[in-house]
Amino acid sequence: MVSHTVELRFQTYPSYLVLRRRDKRVKAFGTAVIDTGFDGGIYLNIALLKFFEDLNPIRMEKLVSSFGEKVDCEVYEIEASLVSEKDGLEVDLKKVNVYIPVDPAYIEGEVLVGREILNRLKVVLNDVYSELSST
Amino acid sequence: MVKKVSLSLPDRLFEELDGLAKESSRTRSSIVVEALKAYLSEPDIRREAKTYPTALQKLREQIVIKLRSPRLAKARIESDWIVKSEV
Numbered sequence: 435m436v437s438h439t440v441e442l443r444f445q446t447y448p449s450y451l452v453l454r455r456r457d458k459r460v461k462a463f464g465t466a467v468i469d470t471g472f473d474g475g476i477y478l479n480i481a482l483l484k485f486f487e488d489l490n491p492i493r494m495e496k497l498v499s500s501f502g503e504k505v506d507c508e509v510y511e512i513e514a515s516l517v518s519e520k521d522g523l524e525v526d527l528k529k530v531n532v533y534i535p536v537d538p539a540y541i542e543g544e545v546l547v548g549r550e551i552l553n554r555l556k557v558v559l560n561d562v563y564s565e566l567s568s569t
Numbered sequence: 570m571v572k573k574v575s576l577s578l579p580d581r582l583f584e585e586l587d588g589l590a591k592e593s594s595r596t597r598s599s600i601v602v603e604a605l606k607a608y609l610s611e612p613d614i615r616r617e618a619k620t621y622p623t624a625l626q627k628l629r630e631q632i633v634i635k636l637r638s639p640r641l642a643k644a645r646i647e648s649d650w651i652v653k654s655e656v
Contacts, residue, residue, distance in 0.1 A: 454655070459654055459655045460652055460653065460654050460655060461652070461653055461655050462650055462651065462652045462653075463650070463651055463653070464649045464650030464651060465649055465650075479650075480628075481650050482650055483622055483624060483625040483628070484625060485652060486621070486622050486625070487620070487621075487622070487625060488620065488621070489621060489622075490621060491621055491622075508621060508622055508623060508624075510621075510622075534622045534623075534624055535624060536623045536624060536627075537624065537627075538624040538627050538628050541624060545650075
């Protein structure tokens with residue numbers, strides 16, 4: 435049931451996220467912000483756009499921004515995992531949906547991890563660390 | 570070598586073309602040729618998104634960003650994100 439247990443500084447610090455492209459044998463890793471208000475899986479920042487170059491989106495979807503605007507997004511599927519900052523343990527998220535707005539004006543500076551992913555995890559919050567495990 | 574073609578233009582566009590030709594003392598043909606050359610020299614702008622992500626293509630057309638290639642191992646991109654080859 436639970437394959438890995440990792441501790442992430444969940445509330446006050448961003449988490450380490452790894453994205454993998456098997457076709458090009460490359461991975462991207464960096465910090466992402468856990469966003470419980472985001473419906474999707476991963477919301478991309480501008481720095482990672484090129485990582486998705488030449489991939490075809492699996493579908494189009496409309497997200498609603500915090501200002502109530504409908505934002506057209508291309509949805510890409512990619513393998514991802516969350517990594518413990520403390521000991522490097524990795525929670526394999528397998529395939530996740532990545533949302534990239536068609537209009538660059540809606541791209542933000544941070545990578546967001548939303549509920550599509552968080553709902554797959556068992557999350558235990560405490561004062562300093564949060565415990566995440568795959569279910 | 571010059572080929573002759575006949576064009577169908579909406580009235581308003583024709584009036585604008587005619588006005589511009591008179592104003593600049595040029596022929597209508599020379600203005601159309603110049604406009605067509607300008608259009609054909611910018612293929613990226615008139616092309617619809619055929620490569621993805623669309624946002625990346627749009628940013629490139631606007632020459633807003635230059636991103637480093639994610640194919641380069643250990644190439645640091647932005648926002649502390651690093652791309653590395655997996656062997």
